[in-house]
Amino acid sequence: xxxxxxxxxxILYIKRNVYDFEKVRSQFFILFSTHACPACQEVGTxxxxxxxxxxxxxxxxxxxxxxxxSCGVTHAIIPEFSLPGTSIGIEEAEEYIKLxxxxxxxxxxxxxxSGEKVMSVNHPTVLDxxxxxxxERAKAIFYGQVDYTLKGCAWIEALTGKKGRPIxxxxxxxxxHRVNGVCFTRYSVLxxxxxxxxxxxxxxxxxxxxxxxxxxSW
Ligand SMILES: [Zn+2]
Numbered sequence: 001x002x003x004x005x006x007x008x009x010x011i012l013y014i015k016r017n018v019y020d021f022e023k024v025r026s027q028f029f030i031l032f033s034t035h036a037c038p039a040c041q042e043v044g045t046x047x048x049x050x051x052x053x054x055x056x057x058x059x060x061x062x063x064x065x066x067x068x069x070s071c072g073v074t075h076a077i078i079p080e081f082s083l084p085g086t087s088i089g090i091e092e093a094e095e096y097i098k099l100x101x102x103x104x105x106x107x108x109x110x111x112x113x114s115g116e117k118v119m120s121v122n123h124p125t126v127l128d129x130x131x132x133x134x135x136e137r138a139k140a141i142f143y144g145q146v147d148y149t150l151k152g153c154a155w156i157e158a159l160t161g162k163k164g165r166p167i168x169x170x171x172x173x174x175x176x177h178r179v180n181g182v183c184f185t186r187y188s189v190l191x192x193x194x195x196x197x198x199x200x201x202x203x204x205x206x207x208x209x210x211x212x213x214x215x216x217s218w
Contacts, residue, residue: 008180008192009076009084010066011172013214019052020080021062023218036210038175039192040071043210051203058116062192068117073192085185088127092117094167094186096124097131101152112184131167132184138170141179141191150160176211 010192012024012031024031025048032039032046049067052157053060054076061082067074076084083090092112092142099109135152146158153166160169171181 006040007185008073009034009078009185010175011080011168011181011212012077013080013212016079016081018215018217019061019081020218021064024064024077025051027218028064028066031213033213034210036212037071037073038048038066038075038178038180038211039068041178042068043069045070046075052076054078054082056082056089057087083167083184084171084181088123089115089117090120090167094165096127096155097166100128114138130184134167134170137182138174141174141182142177153186172212 002035008015012019017056028048029086033044035046037045038045046066049065054063054189055061061079062209063079064077065074066077078084081089081091083093086093095112096109097111100106106128110119110124113123131152133154139148139155142159146155148155150158156170157163160173162169167183175182180192
């Protein structure tokens with residue numbers, strides 16, 4: 001087990017009731033042998049590395065990390081339902097953001113986190129800010145690609161061409177464009193390229209299929 005110092009991640013498309021760390025670990029090669037490294041975009045270079053514990057609400061999840069033997073970057077393999085950098089679930093966070101954009105107050109919107117998914121009182125404010133910062137960062141990184149005046153989820157939809165799932169879609173878009181996910185990572189944005197402030201990122205890079213692993217069942 002290693003410390004969770006990894007800042008880069010890959011999204012594994014899997015539901016909570018299907019996620020099984022031991023299976024992810026034992027079937028790593030089958031799952032990721034054709035996956036591109038988000039950092040260098042080489043294919044077939046990811047190797048199992050280590051693991052750490054991440055919270056999903058009050059549950060402890062084991063998270064596998066892999067390392068790219070080409071560029072040396074390690075990536076945490078974060079299951080889709082768990083929001084990187086936090087212990088909350090991505091679907092509830094997205095629902096909260098949607099309600100806030102529809103004009104609901106923090107108190108009411110945060111009722112999406114109820115029962116076992118209840119958050120600390122500060123969390124809604126943190127969520128609002130984290131989402132705003134994520135969109136601002138992404139707007140700076142992908143500057144000029146879509147209408148800058150669009151806000152929040154509307155801007156993400158325009159950028160990614162996908163409706164709904166704003167956090168998931170934005171992070172996936174980033175990973176396919178050599179940018180570490182920007183949504184809710186605690187770290188400053190990790191750009192997998194050099195001299196990024198001057199080079200505009202092409203709108204379409206990489207082959208989509210090789211950036212996405214979906215597990216519906218084992
Ligand atoms: Zn790499």
